[in-house]
Amino acid sequence: xxxxxxxxxxxxxxxxxxxxxxxxxxxxxxxxxxxxxxxxxxxxxxxxxxxxxxxxxxxxxxxxxxxxxxxxxxxxxxxxxxxxxxxxxxxxxxxxxxxxxxxxxxxxxxxxxxxxxxxxxxxxxxxxxxxxxxxxxxxxxxxxxxxxxxxxxxxxxxxxxxxxxxxxxxxxxxxxxxxxxxxxxxxxxxxxxxxxxxxxxxxxxxxxxxxxxxxxxxxxxxxxxxxxxxxxxxxxxxxxxxxxxxxxxxxxxxxxxxxxxxxxxxxxxxxxxxxxxxxxxxxxxxxxxxxxxxxxxxxxxxxxxxxxxxxxxxxxxxxxxxxxxxxxxxxxxxxxxxxxxxxxxxxxxxxxxxxxxxxxxxxxxxxxxxxxxxxxxxxxxxxxxxxxxx
Numbered sequence: 001x002x003x004x005x006x007x008x009x010x011x012x013x014x015x016x017x018x019x020x021x022x023x024x025x026x027x028x029x030x031x032x033x034x035x036x037x038x039x040x041x042x043x044x045x046x047x048x049x050x051x052x053x054x055x056x057x058x059x060x061x062x063x064x065x066x067x068x069x070x071x072x073x074x075x076x077x078x079x080x081x082x083x084x085x086x087x088x089x090x091x092x093x094x095x096x097x098x099x100x101x102x103x104x105x106x107x108x109x110x111x112x113x114x115x116x117x118x119x120x121x122x123x124x125x126x127x128x129x130x131x132x133x134x135x136x137x138x139x140x141x142x143x144x145x146x147x148x149x150x151x152x153x154x155x156x157x158x159x160x161x162x163x164x165x166x167x168x169x170x171x172x173x174x175x176x177x178x179x180x181x182x183x184x185x186x187x188x189x190x191x192x193x194x195x196x197x198x199x200x201x202x203x204x205x206x207x208x209x210x211x212x213x214x215x216x217x218x219x220x221x222x223x224x225x226x227x228x229x230x231x232x233x234x235x236x237x238x239x240x241x242x243x244x245x246x247x248x249x250x251x252x253x254x255x256x257x258x259x260x261x262x263x264x265x266x267x268x269x270x271x272x273x274x275x276x277x278x279x280x281x282x283x284x285x286x287x288x289x290x291x292x293x294x295x296x297x298x299x300x301x302x303x304x305x306x307x308x309x310x311x312x313x314x315x316x317x318x319x320x321x322x323x324x325x326x327x328x329x330x331x332x333x334x335x336x337x338x339x340x341x342x343x344x345x346x347x348x349x350x351x352x353x354x355x356x357x358x359x360x361x362x363x364x365x366x367x368x369x370x371x372x373x374x375x376x377x378x379x380x381x382x383x384x385x386x387x388x389x390x
Contacts, residue, residue, distance in 0.1 A: 001170055001316050004377045007116050014112050015369040019090035021104040025079030025097040028134035031056040034077045038131045041111050045118040054144035058131040059153060060114055065124030071386050072128045072155035073379055075110040076103045076135035085363040101360045102163045105367035112376030117383060125387035128153045141336040150340055157304055158343035160334040161375060165359050167349035169371055172312040173325035174346040176305040178260035180298035183331030186255045188276060192285040197245035206251040207240055209283045216275045225267060231259035232329060258329045260297045295331040301342040308344040311382040348375050
């Protein structure tokens with residue numbers, strides 16, 4: 001690998017920063033300690049900082065040369081609402097909060113790049129280092145945009161990076177076009193007529209209606225959505241009733257729908273309403289179905305994807321870049337930024353098996369500190385590629 005020596009020499013310091021953030025996780029819009037740490041580091045490196053976009057967001061500003069071309073590099077800062085099961089020294093000290101999706105590592109890699117570029121500003125233009133809150137389901141990217149992110153910091157392009165367990169250390173993957181799926185939610189409330197389980201003919205069971213709707217929705221995805229358009233529907237929550245011999249009045253269920261196009265989202269939303277109302281009418285129960293569009297798909301622009309692959313190749317070699325990877329059903333609110341500006345989202349390998357292979361959102365997950373210098377080197381190479389010095 002062609003890592004930047006000065007960044008490699010900072011491996012231990014970067015690891016300390018990452019583990020400190022991991023130990024003190026903060027949820028969406030509560031990232032006050034993390035934002036303070038980021039702002040203090042940026043100021044120490046000599047960068048001007050702006051705070052408050054998206055409540056707790058931080059933007060570092062670094063200008064070099066006489067050029068006015070500007071790019072944005074983004075990392076997320078928030079943790080997940082889950083208990084950590086790891087026992088190492090830097091495990092979370094806060095019950096119910098954990099850095100289970102590597103945002104501690106994302107933040108640290110971008111700080112490492114900012115430090116290097118502040119010392120060796122071998123580029124011509126402006127780099128905005130964007131530290132975003134509330135990625136985990138709370139639309140932090142959207143909040144920063146609505147607070148004027150791209151009006152105050154008018155970037156030409158926007159760039160993001162996420163680590164990926166099971167992808168070997170020293171490898172990257174990305175793709176042009178739709179890369180990650182949308183994340184939409186479905187909430188259905190079914191109201192029937194409850195009664196004794198021994199006398200079902202005197203009731204109208206919302207339980208049976210819920211089962212029929214869920215089955216029909218799965219059949220709808222399998223048979224009515226084009227099989228060349230990847231999509232999935234999953235029910236993760238269903239509630240109704242308290243006793244085995246009592247048919248309840250109400251059943252609720254909730255789930256998620258993932259796809260890579262607005263056309264499929266429209267089709268599923270229409271199908272949801274048709275199926276729910278049709279089944280409930282036939283069974284003489286009533287229902288309300290709500291379809292909520294949360295995160296849009298992550299759609300990389302082609303030219304920027306080629307640039308990202310070139311920058312990553314300079315660090316780890318062309319043979320370690322998959323620039324046409326499979327699509328990922330997971331979602332990312334970086335999608336909001338890509339709706340506003342051309343750019344690329346790339347995955348950096350976190351490792352395999354016992355060291356780095358534990359998937360994100362797992363209570364035993366931990367970011368692989370060995371890749372901090374790889375990610376920071378990628379950011380620096382990307383800046384040089386996009387804003388070459390005179």
